[in-house]
Amino acid sequence: MDAVVKRIVREVKRGNQEAFAELVELYKDKVYHIAYRMLGNAHEAQDVSQEAFLRAYTNIHSYDENRKFSTWIFRIATNLAIDRLRKKKPDFHLEDKVGGTENLDYYSQFASEEALPEEQVVKLEMQEWIQQEIMQLPPKYRSAVILKYLEDLSLKEISEILNLPVPTVKTRIHRGREALRKKLGDV
Amino acid sequence: MACSHEYYKLMHEYLDENMPLTEAKKFEAHMQECPACEQHLKELKKTVAIVQSASHFEAPEGLTREVMNQLPKQNQSQKWQNWLRRHPFLVTAAAFFLVFLLSLSAGFDGEEEIMVKGDGHFIVDESRKVVIIPEDSTIQGDLLIRNGNVEVNGEIEGDITVIHGEHLQASTARIAGDIEEVNNTMEWIWYEIKEFSREVLPFSSNGEEE
Structure with a gap:
């Protein structure tokens, strides 16, 4: 996988634009997922994902091939998502109503188009509820929790993505986990 | 209900699974004794499990295409x-x-100069640009004439190739092989390619001869 990515990146660096499509294909789901969890809105998540890939393309020469491409593209995506959150809400309150969690957006995100038996409706509600609680976290805890528990990344990788020392990442995960526990833990 | 703040900190270290073993044992012993801490840890574990159960989304269809369409246009030469x-x-x-x-x-x-390649007796008439093979002469092997005509009165044991010229044959002529006239660029190129491949790939001509 790493060798494949390296080869593609070299092609892109040499000016082979078509090869970039392969990179997008490889990472689009993860990038989109992170963006969606950060922003809680399908439209914005798509916007941020596209923007992240465009930036990756224009800055491909600054990408260090000795590092993981995923770390780099995730970093671009989380930064863009955080920027967007900042612009949207200069003052973030835990009590803020979560924007963008309309049912329509949410339902349309699921890959399977099967009919919804009761069990799946319950599952959907549960999913919505999880996202709502994630959205209530301040962005700096949110990004750490998403990368840790939804992307299953190591603390070291998260620290590289967020450009923070590992102890800070730990603290953010701890706080995020604690905040979520108050909402999710007593069900 | 509440236990000391120290234990809450430890709890997260414990969940991060980077606690030394002896310390972890000590922590676990405390969990046995302290219902508040035990409850707290249980809730945290449950929270993590719930968050991890969140489904993964797939990128909307056409995202790749959208990205590719927005890339700076490359010009044709690139x-x-x-x-x-x-x-x-x-x-x-x-x-x-x-x-x-x-x-x-x-x-x-x-090239305008007349050129002959062959093994035997022949006469070259520069002014008429003709190569004459006299009646009593024999050319052993192939004959190649460039930029001139050939008049065959004698015997040729191989093929005749005339490039940029024509061949004339007297009734006394005896030609064992084929006669080939090459009079335009395409024919000439084809001829050279054949010659070239015969020289470079000797096995193919050997194969033909057998």
Whole structure:
């Protein structure tokens, strides 16, 4: 996988634009997922994902091939998502109503188009509820929790993505986990 | 209900699974004794499990296309360069072939001097640009004439090839092989390619002869 990515990146660096499509294909789901969890809105998540890939393309020469491409593209995506959150809400309150969690957006995100038996409706509600609680976290805890528990990344990788020392990442995960526990833990 | 703040900190270290073993044992012993801490830890574990159960989304269809459409446009020459880079062998072969053709066509139009290649007795008439094989002479093997006509009165044991010229044959002529006249660039190129491959790939001509 790493060798494949390296080869593609070299092609892109040499000016082979078509090869970039392969990179997008490889990472689009993860990038989109992170963006969606950060922003809680399908439209914005798509916007941020596209923007992240465009930036990756224009800055491909600054990408260090000795590092993981995923770390780099995730970093671009989380930064863009955080920027967007900042612009949207200069003052973030835990009590803020979560924007963008309309049912329509949410339902349309699921890959399977099967009919919804009761069990799946319950599952959907549960999913919505999880996202709502994630959205209530301040962005700096949110990004750490998403990368840790939804992307299953190591603390070291998260620290590289967020450009923070590992102890800070730990603290953010701890706080995020604690905040979520108050909402999710007593069900 | 509440236990000391110290234990809450430890709890997260414990969940991060980077606690030394002896400390973890001590922590676990405390969990056994303290219902508040035990409850807290249980809730945290549950929270993590719930968050981890969140489904993964797939990127909307057409995202790749959208991205590709928005990339800065490359001009035609860049695309052409990319294509060249991707097909180095084809490019080398094409370049070689082009040089080959150019040198051949230059050779075909350029030389005016009459040239004969063959083994035996013949007369070259420079003013008429004719090569004459007299009646009593025999050419052993093939005969090649360039930029001139040939008049065969004698015997040829091999083939005759006339480039840029014609051949005339007397009734006394005996030609064992084939006669070939090459009078335009394409024929000439074809002839050179055949000669070339015969020289470079000797096994193919051996095969023919057997």
